[in-house]
Amino acid sequence: MSKFKALEKALNYQFRRDDLITEALTHKSYKKPYNNERLEFLGxxxxxLIVGEYLFNKFPKENEGLLSKIRASLVNEKGFAKLALDINLGKCLLISSAEENNCGRTKPSLLSNAFEAIIGAIYLESDLQTASRVAVDLIEDGYETIDLNSLSKDFKTTLQELTQAEFGETPTYKMVRAFGPxxxxxxxxxxxLQHKVIATAIGRSKKEAQQKSAEIALKKLQGVE
Structure with missing residues (x-):
């Protein structure tokens, strides 16, 4: 049984090669004969390509300029670190004690690189179609709406970055209740955050409620309210 079972469940993908998933999660600081940099390059x-094709099919009437902007909002360190946080990838990273003490498990650069490496490993072990299914499912689960306007207003990601920088930890979202027909x-x-409830909000979906509560939390932490 893989020691990364929880991660595989979050990915909805089971690795056949333990050495490949281990390499994808190994940071260079871990001092092994291998690390995830080559898989990161591939991923x-x-x-x-995956995000380009996804947007091409999702927005058949949009021009190249807008598609490029939306892709740029998804395909970057911030975007991949968000997806990595969504699946608790940081808990699985193999890093040195120095990186551990330096909040390496929540560091956007390490998370983003490991996410790319994981997708690269899936592609290498299976095929482009499988890697695309995994990546697109994570993207669609991670964003309430995929368009330029909503991507520029991703309060959850902004809150994660703020709390990582100021408190060395990420916020926890908890379901209070579901109600109505x-x-x-x-x-x-x-x-x-830090064992205290800092915001609560209601939405027509869990994602909408999370975004609304994140917006409220951001305003509180930034002293807007």
Whole structure:
């Protein structure tokens, strides 16, 4: 049984080669004969193609300029670090004690690189179609809406970056309740930071409630309210 079972479940993909997933999660600081830099290089190219094709099919009437802007909002360190945080990738990283003490498990650069390496490993072990399925599912689960306007207002990612920088940890989202009839259900989500509830919001979906609560938390932490 793979020691990365929780990660494989989050990816909805089971690795056949333990050495490949181990390499994808190994940072160069871990002092092994291998690290994830080569797989990161491959994954970067694969993700660029996957996201390009995804947007090409999703927006058949949009021009090249807008598609490029949307892709740029997804294919970058911030975007990949967000997806990595969504699947708790940081917990699986193989890093040195120095990186551990330097909040390496929540560092955007390490998370982004490991995410690219994981997709590169899936592509290498299976095929482009499988890697695309995994990546696109994570993107669609991670964003309420895929368009330039919504991507520029991703409060969850901004909150994660702020709390990492100021507190060395990321916020925890918890379901408070779900209520209303099935055809018109609403969800209440709270955000906890340092064992305290810092924001609560209601939305028509869990993702919407998370974004709303993240926006409220950001305003509080930035002293806007």
């Amino acid at each position: 970067d190219a694969v993700l660029d 099935d055809h018109k259900k609403e969800f209440e989500i709270s955000i906890e």
